[in-house]
Amino acid sequence: xxxxxxxxxxxxxxxxxxxxxxxxxxxxxxxxxxxxxxxxxxxxxxxxxxxxxxxxxxxxxxxxxxxxxxxxxxxxxxxxxxxxxxxxxxxxxxxxxxxxxxxxxxxxxxxxxxxxxxxxxxxxxxxxxxxxxxxxxxxxxxxxxxxxxxxxxxxxxxxxxxxxxxxxxxxxxxxxxxxxxxxxxxxxxxxxxxxxxxxxxxxxxxxxxxxxxxxxxxxxxxxxxxxxxxxxxxxxxxxxxxxxxxxxxxxxxxxxxxxxxxxxxxxxxxxxxxxxxxxxxxxxxxxxxxxxxxxxxxxxxxxxxxxxxxxxxxxxxxxxxxxxxxxxxxxxxxxxxxxxxxxxxxxxxxxxxxxxxxxxxxxxxxxxxxxxxxxxxxxxxxxxxxxxxxxxxxxxxxxxxxxxxxxxxxxxxxxxxxxxxxxxxxxxxxxxxxxxxxxxxxxxxxxxxxxxxxxxxxxxxxxxxxxxxxxxxxxxxxxxxxxxxxxxxxxxxxxxxxxxxxxxxxxxxxxxxxxxxxxxxxxxxxxxxxxxxxxxxxxxxxxxxxxxxxxxxx
Numbered sequence: 001x002x003x004x005x006x007x008x009x010x011x012x013x014x015x016x017x018x019x020x021x022x023x024x025x026x027x028x029x030x031x032x033x034x035x036x037x038x039x040x041x042x043x044x045x046x047x048x049x050x051x052x053x054x055x056x057x058x059x060x061x062x063x064x065x066x067x068x069x070x071x072x073x074x075x076x077x078x079x080x081x082x083x084x085x086x087x088x089x090x091x092x093x094x095x096x097x098x099x100x101x102x103x104x105x106x107x108x109x110x111x112x113x114x115x116x117x118x119x120x121x122x123x124x125x126x127x128x129x130x131x132x133x134x135x136x137x138x139x140x141x142x143x144x145x146x147x148x149x150x151x152x153x154x155x156x157x158x159x160x161x162x163x164x165x166x167x168x169x170x171x172x173x174x175x176x177x178x179x180x181x182x183x184x185x186x187x188x189x190x191x192x193x194x195x196x197x198x199x200x201x202x203x204x205x206x207x208x209x210x211x212x213x214x215x216x217x218x219x220x221x222x223x224x225x226x227x228x229x230x231x232x233x234x235x236x237x238x239x240x241x242x243x244x245x246x247x248x249x250x251x252x253x254x255x256x257x258x259x260x261x262x263x264x265x266x267x268x269x270x271x272x273x274x275x276x277x278x279x280x281x282x283x284x285x286x287x288x289x290x291x292x293x294x295x296x297x298x299x300x301x302x303x304x305x306x307x308x309x310x311x312x313x314x315x316x317x318x319x320x321x322x323x324x325x326x327x328x329x330x331x332x333x334x335x336x337x338x339x340x341x342x343x344x345x346x347x348x349x350x351x352x353x354x355x356x357x358x359x360x361x362x363x364x365x366x367x368x369x370x371x372x373x374x375x376x377x378x379x380x381x382x383x384x385x386x387x388x389x390x391x392x393x394x395x396x397x398x399x400x401x402x403x404x405x406x407x408x409x410x411x412x413x414x415x416x417x418x419x420x421x422x423x424x425x426x427x428x429x430x431x432x433x434x435x436x437x438x439x440x441x442x443x444x445x446x447x448x449x450x451x452x453x454x455x456x457x458x459x460x461x462x463x464x465x466x467x468x469x470x471x472x473x474x475x476x477x478x479x480x481x482x483x484x485x486x487x488x489x490x491x492x493x494x495x496x497x498x499x500x501x502x503x504x505x506x507x508x509x510x511x512x513x514x515x516x517x518x519x520x521x522x523x524x525x526x527x528x529x530x531x532x533x534x535x536x537x538x539x540x541x542x543x544x545x546x547x548x549x550x551x552x553x554x
Contacts, residue, residue: 054100062088064096068103073115080115082106106233115231119160120153122231126222133319135310143215147207151178157232162239165219169243172212175204209246216243248433252401253394259479259514264386266515273342274364274379275399277303281329282403282421285396286310289374290318291363293343301336303329305422311376318373323424346370404434479514483522491531491542502532502540 055067064086073080082103086096123144130137151168152160171178179202188198207215219237226232253261258279266272274288283291286308295304306326310319321327331339350357350368361370380396387394400421407417408430417423418430490496503511508519523540526532534540 054104056096056100059085062092064088064092066096066099066103068100068107070103070107115157117157117231118153119155119157120149122157122222122226123148123153123218126225129225130221133310134317135312138312139214140218143211143218147172147178147215148218157226160223160232160236162236162241165236165240169212169216169240172207172215173209174206176207176211177202177204179204209243212243213246250398250401250405250433252398252405253392255479256482256513257390257392257394258402259512259518260390261387263509263513263515264390269342269345270364271382273338275383276335276338278396278399279402280331280335282400282407283329284308284322284400284422285376285379287321287422289362289364289376289379293357293361293363293370294359296339296363298336298339301331301333303331305329309373309376316373316375321422323422325422327419327422329420401434404430408434479512480518480521480525483508483512483514483519484525487522487526488531496542498542498544500542502526502542504539 057065057067059065066084066086068082070080070082072078084099084103086092086099089095127137127141127144130140132140151171152164155164171180181204184202185195185199186202187193187195216237223232223235223237227235262272262275262279265275277283277291278285278288281303283305287305289309290307291303291305295306297304304326305321305328307318308321310317346357346368350370353368355369357370362373363370364374365372366374383396384394404417404421407420408414414430414434417434421430423429487496487502496502502523505516505519505523508514508522509516512519523532523534527534527540531543532540533543
């Protein structure tokens, strides 16, 4: 205010005009602020923000970096951008514009990855939502921890492509420890220690083909979910070559080996009965451990399998069967008689200590009241040790193969075999695994069909097929037939003359490494053929009819 001319009318007029102008400016500013604030709040409420799309910025190197906004990260909730760097050059600007258009199209069509998540983060989420059996989960987690995380874990999903996955599988097929050709020493323990002969140079060993397939299945399940969750737009496995399916090569024991295994096992009756059931029913080891007395219908010769025993370290638990279905298996008279004898033995042992077998007790149990089950790992380890003493490297699952191959070779329909084994797919698994034995049964069927066909109207040259048939017939298919064939040959060549005694059952057991039942069956076959004379309480001798036996018929 002018102090000198306080009463000046002009000064007062100027002051009044200035005040009006200031109020007008303030009103305009407030109006603009209100407009901007209202528009901002409206956009915020409607979820639309005025963000720039398709920015192109120049880097210090001269290259151009294209950045396109692609929404919020599905995992972290932060802003997610698609980026691509275009090398410097005379066409850099044009290439950057093409890259920008391509990225915008991906965003508009929903083909862009919605997150910067890595493979590790995907595997964490996949395992968190995976619903499988406990043992299957442990297996998957082991494959992910040992192979996927070390090689692919830190890689963003957006950078996972066909070439990367093909290289990943190639590393697994080269070395299971992912050494990349670097020499190093494999120490027996971690940390400071004194090295000995167990600390040796690393030797590359490829991961088994079946294990590579399992790793592929883990990746496939996780990446399919990532596509469904829109973490990625395209499944990179579709751009890679899937590992080849493994060819099944079951190696069941031969008939001679099976006889020797049973002979050694029946030194302990419960152990012998368990292996007998493994051979005759083809049940899995966990299913054998879970068998209950109340599920054995010996009057109708039926065995019911409902559950299985699983083991993880020292922990065991009962769970559904592998296919989550129960099955009823018919058993033969010999098996029924053996189980009755075993039951009587178990009842006698229980009475001796003043207890009784529980109604729902397990068939095979370390307890006298049969309230507990055997541990599957214990059964497998005992079988391996027993076979090692016999000079063979075998595992318990081969007895399941033995049951399947014997049934198929005998001409049993593969669908029936699949039902006994608990295979899914209506027999397709059985045909795939045991295709070689199915082919053999098919050849036998062709021979049976030939017997019912009318004779051709002209002579045939059967020399080659006769030689093949003779070679096939000369090899007995069962241990008792092998023993009987040897005894026939001894009678035919005169090594055993009429009236001379046959070797005793104990001698045949020791010589052929078979059970007493197998030796008795061989003797019974010779008796039925009239080659020997045998009666109760007397040793079998060669009959007079065996003197003229033609050696060509042996």
